Amino acid sequence: MSEHPTRRSASTALALGLSALAYPLAAGAKATGVAQNPGRAWTRFAAPEFAGFSSARLAKVEQSFYDKPTTSVMIVKAGKVVYTYGEPAQVSYLASARKSVLSMLYGNYVAKGVIKLDATLADIGINEGGAGLTAQERSATVRDILTASSGVYWPPDTPGSGPDSPARGAFKPGTHFYYNNWDFNVAGAIFEKLTGKTVFKALEQDLAIPLGFEDFDIHRQRMLGLAGDPSRYKAYHLFLSGRDMARLGVCMAHGGRWNERQVVPAAWVRDSTALHVKGADTGRNGEVGYGYLWWKPSESRKGPEWVDSFQASGQFGQYILGLPAIDTVIVHRRAVTDQYALARNLGKTEVRPAGDEIDFLPIADAILAARI
DSSP states (O other), X not given: OOSSOOHHHHXXXXXXXXXXXXXXXXXXXXXXXXXXXXXXSOOBOSSGGGGTBOHHHHHHHHHHHTTSOOOEEEEEETTEEEEEXXXXXXXXXXXXXXXXXXXXXXXXXXXXXXXXXXXXXXXXXXXXXTTOOOHHXXXXXXXXXXXXXXXXXXXXXXXXXXXXXXXXXXXXXXXXXXXXXXXXXXXXXXXXXXXXXXXXXXXXXXXXXXXXXXSOOGXXXXXXXXXXXXXXXXXXXXEEEHHHHHHHHHHHHTTTEETXXXXXXXXXXXXXXXXXXXXXXXXXXXXXXXXXXXXXXXXXXXSGGGTTOEEEEETTTEEEEEEGGGTEEXXXXXXXXXXXXXXXXXXXXXXXXXXXXXXHHHXXXXXXXXXX
């Protein structure tokens, strides 16, 4: 990496959405290699070259966004902004990326013994209405729930589960991965039942305040469920900005530590982002494995930069990618309106936004290829 970026690369950087008003220049241009966290406001590198990225190559990556429904992208290296596209301050629906945020919230309460991973649904008092869950289903553990392997195939109270749900009783708990929103909604219910806090209050107290979220509004978060209540367990839907999602990614990439505070226990960061379900078993063409509510792209990405990587993934294009090996976080957003998010999760529409899903990992590959 050159000591000083050229004037051309510096001017290219200014064209890459790096507004000095939104992200003041960092004191000292060169990356130090020392893990840092943003302060009350983000700082940015004077040019991507100081963070080890090529302005020209990032400009080409940016051009690839123009025919996509991407609404914002943020790249962070060593706690400082390298690049932004769109408006990372825009607050919008996280979709299933919410699940990885819940995993972060679990950490302190697992460490304190408030939540026990081997506790069963029967132990905790989780059941459904009518005839309820079977004895086999109620033998599923919290660990099974967090790995989407509960063996409970009760219809969830929210759209977005995997296709072709197995029949109830088809698999014993802990033996088969199936991406079922029943598991994820129950993970929220377990958290609230055992901690005595709502997911939203815990998010505010345990993450938003200590990490210095800039755009968080607890009143914008919503518990949502389909009409007719197929399940008693609703979804805890989150609405966050891209730059606050980046703070979550940086915290995880730094082992859960934020300045002098261990916000998420380091052991939980390691365990929750470890590979618990192989890519061959997740039904996603072997591309990603699964941890505790985190996806594992290292199943298909084998370069050294992907070691210990983790990914939050939400429908339509909501992503946090953490790359601890190179102290880099990438956030990708495809904002949808609150009205659409509410209508979809209340069962009032099955329409999908124009442009549909965004294949994120090739975007991440292109960003990483822009390093110098």
